[in-house]
Amino acid sequence: MQKNVGGLDEGIRITLGPLLVVLSIASLQGTVRLRPAVTAGALAVGAILTVTGLTQTCPANEAMGRDTRRPSENLGEQARAVRERALQ
Numbered sequence: 001m002q003k004n005v006g007g008l009d010e011g012i013r014i015t016l017g018p019l020l021v022v023l024s025i026a027s028l029q030g031t032v033r034l035r036p037a038v039t040a041g042a043l044a045v046g047a048i049l050t051v052t053g054l055t056q057t058c059p060a061n062e063a064m065g066r067d068t069r070r071p072s073e074n075l076g077e078q079a080r081a082v083r084e085r086a087l088q
Contacts, residue, residue: 004067
């Protein structure tokens with residue numbers, strides 16, 4: 001699967017995902033009171049957001065044909081090197 005998560009999308013996932021995981025863990029410990037279904041949902045969504053943000057790949061984005069990476073983020077290493085030489 002090609003990388004299709006970048007920019008603001010990636011930042012939101014990497015920020016919100018761990019926050020939801022911590023919230024659900026706090027709920028499981030009794031520090032925060034949430035319904036069990038909300039706790040489970042927060043844990044699942046948080047884990048998914050964290051993993052998709054860190055790997056920069058999202059199956060849902062791919063299914064919808066979305067790519068939130070900038071064009072320069074999609075370039076391969078060889079193309080990036082050619083681009084840098086051209087800009088010098």
